[in-house]
Amino acid sequence: MKHKVDLVCxxxxxxxxxxxxxxxxxxxxxxxxxxxxxxxxxxxxxxxLWNNSDFQVxxxxxGRNFLxxxxxxxxxxxxxxxxNVYAPCDLAGKRxxxxxxGS
Numbered sequence: 750m751k752h753k754v755d756l757v758c759x760x761x762x763x764x765x766x767x768x769x770x771x772x773x774x775x776x777x778x779x780x781x782x783x784x785x786x787x788x789x790x791x792x793x794x795x796x797x798l799w800n801n802s803d804f805q806v807x808x809x810x811x812g813r814n815f816l817x818x819x820x821x822x823x824x825x826x827x828x829x830x831x832x833n834v835y836a837p838c839d840l841a842g843k844r845x846x847x848x849x850x851g852s
Contacts, residue, residue: 750776750777750778754800755799755800755803755804755824756797756798756799756800756803756804756831757776757796757797757798757799758795758796758797758816758831758833759795759796759797759798759833760793760794760795760833760834760835761793761794761835762785762788762793762794762795762796763788763791763792763793763794764785764787764788764794764796765787765788765794766785766787767783767785767796772798775798776798780800780801780802781798781799781800781801782798782799782801782804782806783796783797783798783799784796784797784806784809784811784816784818785797785816786811786812786813786814786815786816786833786835789813793813793814793835794835795814795815795816795833795834795835796833797816797818797831797833799818802823803822803823803824804818804820804821804822804823804829805820805821805823806818806819806820807819807820807821808820812846812849812850814834814835814836814842814846814849815832815833815834815835815846815849815850816832816833817830817831817832817833817850818830818831818832818833819831832850834846834850
């Protein structure tokens with residue numbers, strides 16, 4: 750809240766789920782929306798938090814290693830896509846990720 754951030758993307762959350770209480774606590778108020786890709790065991794996991802009056806999400810696409818949000822950025826009246834990526838370390842996994850993102 751101090752820095753008036755409108756959107757935050759976090760990788761390597763190591764959490765399988767997030768709820769309203771956790772997200773409001775992290776964000777600092779109730780004007781927050783969120784989505785996440787769960788970790789698998791204690792590996793990976795991605796979380797996006799955003800001010801729901803500034804970013805109106807219309808579409809969400811999730812993969813094992815990414816979370817894509819698409820919608821209207823209200824302040825500039827622009828359509829945008831935000832992709833939170835947690836890339837695998839191995840080359841084959843990276844190629845699969847880029848194939849998934851391209852489709």
